[in-house]
Amino acid sequence: MKKCLVLLENNQPNLPLELLEVAHRIFEKSSVFTVGLPLDSQIASSAEYFDVLVHAEGSQIPAYDTANIALIAAKLHEEYGFDCIIVPATNYGRMVAPRLAMRLDVGLVADVTGLEQVNGQLEMIRPAYSGKLFAGIVKKGMGPLMMTIRPGVFPAATNPFKTTQHRVFPFQRKSSGITFIGSREKPATKDIRDSEVLISGGGGVLEHFSRLQDLSEALRGQVSASRRIVDSGVASRKIQVGQSGKTVSPRLYIALGIYGSVQHMEGLKNVQHLISVNIDPLAPICSLADVVVVGDAVDFIDQLLKRIQR
Amino acid sequence: MKIVCLIKFVPDVEEDSTNRILNPDDACALAYALMIKRRNPETIIEVVTMAPRTVMGHLEDLLRLNVDLATLISDKAFGGSDTWATTRILARYLQQTNYDVILTGTHSVDGDTAQVPSQLAEICDLPQMSNILAIEAGSFLAGKPEIEVDNDSSIQTFQVELPAILSVHKDSSYKLPYVAYQDLNRDVSSQVRVLTNLELGFLPEEVGLEGSKTQVNRTFVQKWSKEEKLIVQNDEDGIETVYGYLKKNGFLL
Ligand SMILES: Cc1cc2nc3c(=O)[nH]c(=O)nc-3n(C[C@H](O)[C@H](O)[C@H](O)COP(=O)(O)OP(=O)(O)OC[C@H]3O[C@@H](n4cnc5c(N)ncnc54)[C@H](O)[C@@H]3O)c2cc1C
Ligand SMILES: Nc1ncnc2c1ncn2[C@@H]1O[C@H](COP(=O)(O)O)[C@@H](O)[C@H]1O
Numbered sequence: 001m002k003k004c005l006v007l008l009e010n011n012q013p014n015l016p017l018e019l020l021e022v023a024h025r026i027f028e029k030s031s032v033f034t035v036g037l038p039l040d041s042q043i044a045s046s047a048e049y050f051d052v053l054v055h056a057e058g059s060q061i062p063a064y065d066t067a068n069i070a071l072i073a074a075k076l077h078e079e080y081g082f083d084c085i086i087v088p089a090t091n092y093g094r095m096v097a098p099r100l101a102m103r104l105d106v107g108l109v110a111d112v113t114g115l116e117q118v119n120g121q122l123e124m125i126r127p128a129y130s131g132k133l134f135a136g137i138v139k140k141g142m143g144p145l146m147m148t149i150r151p152g153v154f155p156a157a158t159n160p161f162k163t164t165q166h167r168v169f170p171f172q173r174k175s176s177g178i179t180f181i182g183s184r185e186k187p188a189t190k191d192i193r194d195s196e197v198l199i200s201g202g203g204g205v206l207e208h209f210s211r212l213q214d215l216s217e218a219l220r221g222q223v224s225a226s227r228r229i230v231d232s233g234v235a236s237r238k239i240q241v242g243q244s245g246k247t248v249s250p251r252l253y254i255a256l257g258i259y260g261s262v263q264h265m266e267g268l269k270n271v272q273h274l275i276s277v278n279i280d281p282l283a284p285i286c287s288l289a290d291v292v293v294v295g296d297a298v299d300f301i302d303q304l305l306k307r308i309q310r
Numbered sequence: 311m312k313i314v315c316l317i318k319f320v321p322d323v324e325e326d327s328t329n330r331i332l333n334p335d336d337a338c339a340l341a342y343a344l345m346i347k348r349r350n351p352e353t354i355i356e357v358v359t360m361a362p363r364t365v366m367g368h369l370e371d372l373l374r375l376n377v378d379l380a381t382l383i384s385d386k387a388f389g390g391s392d393t394w395a396t397t398r399i400l401a402r403y404l405q406q407t408n409y410d411v412i413l414t415g416t417h418s419v420d421g422d423t424a425q426v427p428s429q430l431a432e433i434c435d436l437p438q439m440s441n442i443l444a445i446e447a448g449s450f451l452a453g454k455p456e457i458e459v460d461n462d463s464s465i466q467t468f469q470v471e472l473p474a475i476l477s478v479h480k481d482s483s484y485k486l487p488y489v490a491y492q493d494l495n496r497d498v499s500s501q502v503r504v505l506t507n508l509e510l511g512f513l514p515e516e517v518g519l520e521g522s523k524t525q526v527n528r529t530f531v532q533k534w535s536k537e538e539k540l541i542v543q544n545d546e547d548g549i550e551t552v553y554g555y556l557k558k559n560g561f562l563l
Contacts, residue, residue, distance in 0.1 A: 064439070064459075064468065070432065091461050095440055098393070098428035107394055107523025110423040123527055127422075133529045141523050177437030177471040181456065183464045191463075197561060219561055237481075252561055262531070273559055275552065281541065291555055295544020303549045308562065 002027040003080050005073060005144075006050070007087045007096060008038045009063065016049050017156035019086050022149055024157075025115050026084055026122060035080060037073055039063040039092055048164050056171045063092040065176045070099035072171055077104060082144045089148035097148050106143035113153050113247075113269070127243050127266050152193055152247045153269050190222060192239050197221025198250045200241060201297075202264075203228040204257015204278065208298045209235060212256065215301050218308050224248065226258050242267035256297035260285025311451070312354045313343045314407065316400065316414040316426070317372075319365045330368060334480040335415025341484035342445060343413055344376060350451055354378045356407075360388060360399055366502070373498035374489045385507040387514055392522035393421065397429040399517060402510050404434060410453070412475045416440045427477040438475040439468065443482045 004023040008016055016036065023032050036050035040063040054076065061068050073085070073096070087097040089111045101108035114125030116136065123136035124147050139145055192198060199216040201209050203226065212223045223239060230240045241248055243266040255276045258264060260283055268274075276289035277297045286292045293300055317340060319330040332340070340357065347353040357372055359365065360383040369380040381403070388399055404412070417424035417440075424440060431438030443465065444458040459466045460479060470476065478484070507517070515521055540555070542548030556562045 064466070066428065067432070067437070091441055094424050095428045095438065098425040099432040101394065101425075102397065102429045102432040105394075105523075107392060108423075108425060109524055110425055118527065121527070128526070128529055133531060135529045136527045137524050138527045139523065140525050177474060178439065179469045181467040181469055183461075183466045185464050219556070252556075252559070273555075273561075275555070277544070286541075289539065291540045291542070291552060293542055293544050293548055293552060295548070300544050300549075303544070303546075304552060307549050307553045 001033050002030045002083045003033045003035070004084045004086065005035050005037060005076060005080070005082045007069075007073065007085075007093060008036050009040065009088050009090050009093060014156065015088055015151055017160075018151065018154045019088060019149060020049055020160060021154045021156045022086050022115070023084060025154070026145065028117075035076060035082075037069075037076065039069060039088075039090075039096065048161050050164050051162060052165045052167050054167050054169050056173075057168050058171065058173070061171075061173060062180065064178060064180065065173075066092060066095040066099055067176055068171075068173050069096050070103055071174070072169060073100050074103045075171075076169070077144065084145040085147075087146075087148045089150045094148055097146065101146055104143055104146075106146050107139050107141065109137050109139075109147045112147045112149050113266070127263075133262075150247050152249050155249060155270055186238075192222050192224045192241070193246055193248050195222040195224075195248075196250055197252045197254075198224045198241070198248060199254050199256070200224040200226065200258060201229055201256045202226035202258030205229075205297050206232060206234065206257075211298055211301050214305060215254070218305060219252070219254075221250070221252070226261075226264050240267075255285050255289070256300070258285055259283050260288065311346075311350070311352070311410045311453075312356070312408055313346065314404070314409040314412045315340045315343055315355060315357045315377075316412060316430075317357050317359050318415070318418050318421075319359065319361060319368050320418055320420045330365065332368070332372075332486075333415050333418045333420075335417060335478055337486050338480050338482045338484040339413040339415055339476075339478040340372070340377070341486045342478060342482070344487065345484065346447060346450060347376060349447060356381060356409075358400070358403065359383065360391075360396060362389075363504070369502055370498050371489065373501050374493045374496050375487060378501065380502045382502060382504045383506075383510070384504055385510075387507045387512070387518050390519035390522065391517055392524045393423050393425040393429060394523045395517050395521045397426055397433065398521075399510065399512070400426070401430055401433040402512070403505060404430070409473060411450075411455075411472050412436070414475060414477045416442070416477045416479045424477075427475050431475045434475075436473055436475050437470050438477065439470065440477040440479070442476055442478045445476060445478075 035052045087093045109124040112124045116123045128135035225235045243263040249270040252273045253271045274289045275291040277293040277300045317336040318333045320333045322329045356379040358381045414427045441460040446456040449456040
């Protein structure tokens, strides 16, 4: 049996299942014993998927206290001897994992988007050279496999309900040197990662980007964008799809005037239906689309809206 | 106050050229340090980079911006180091250096791991925070910086005790100044120091490719292609096809 430590973040309901999916993909044939450690002690929903869920004793340890979380994880490793440690590639996950890797003296692969067995070795796949290529990275030396995983990339196949043992872990928190003062919301736009339908615009609709809104309302979706649009100041980076934006897995992605650079496609994972509207049928995104519409994207919006309203 | 800025020169991927530029996050961090030095001229700024000697010209350009000292850690033995090995090399130098605060970028556009700062913090036993959008100058000069941190949907504010590693994000928009005209050709060679493994003393198997804990096995271009595909024109028939497709797959009521 393989043992796996999974770090969790509270505000992402699907994440525990996604990370467990990763554990099962790594150890294909073996059964996996899973220990969950919340980055933020107030975990609730993810409870019943793990064999053991660890809660640090005493004061709550907030996610930003990455040094103490790494310390707890290291102590857990001393005890269990994990074969693998999986951390979400969230802001704080990406600060905890490197600390833990140093503590355990193991290599860490950041922002993994794929896994492959190559000649009996696990390759962790991630974008490299700014998304122009992918790199398959292998671990060298002793100790557990360790990686951070992008949310949204490994959809969960099953719901492995388990009887979870809740374990209170005795822990003396050391001073973190960081004091929380406050938090304010950024202007609310809904997260494009939560949308089943994305109407996405690129360079081809730069001057008419606002028109996408009508189509997204008709299809009850949200508007997203390529980096060309974001860099032109037409839309906020929060709705950018791609390597330096967000990874999305909508059921439907309509790409309007998007070329399909490697960096953009990097942000599309498990899109079920891809429709590309482009004056150039040879744009790379068209070779991946289920439906290619050759023509002007704004004209397409007008005509399709008319057809829907008929 | 002594500020160490960890910097890296990276390929200019936006321009797709072989030129090297200062990593955008690091440029913001250094711009902040220079702004502090303008407010308090007693501030000392040292930039530190582990890189091939070819970056020398770039380092001299930074010195002409009013950086006091540049340390170039450079040795053939260090080539090919992964973040684990890189961190250990940088840490060994930092442990023999004075500083009140270490400023870094959050991530580099070529390594793109965002691991080095947090890994360094663990070895050096320091507080560390990534994704910093702002450091309030008054509190920074008073030795208790208040920082604003991007946490996706919210912006969080913290106070950090020094010494610490503060990792700035390029969305902070701190901008490097231009070199003053009279400094364009100033001789700054006396302000650069090169450190090799002679000074740092690693065993060959501890650094470089051999000392790394991860290794790139292969690189490849991702291939996608769909089996069945509908290609239509943007006309009445084409729109009808799209409409039918959306209907069939449940996107229209
Ligand atoms: C480090 C790095 C990270 C990056 N990260 C991202 C990222 O996260 N996301 C991202 O999107 N990009 C990213 N990029 C940028 C990426 O390389 C491309 O430059 C970008 O995706 C191009 O956007 P585009 O396809 O919208 O625009 P363009 O390249 O301008 O393409 C426009 C497309 O629209 C078509 N078109 C033109 N007019 C019309 C019309 N009237 N009707 C229909 N079609 C039309 C054209 O044929 C073309 O295919 C990154 C680049 C780098 C270097
Ligand atoms: N070779 C290096 N020399 C100096 N600083 C570095 C080096 N590599 C990374 N850094 C610092 O660590 C940050 C994150 O880089 P990375 O972990 O490569 O994404 C950078 O923005 C730099 O501040």
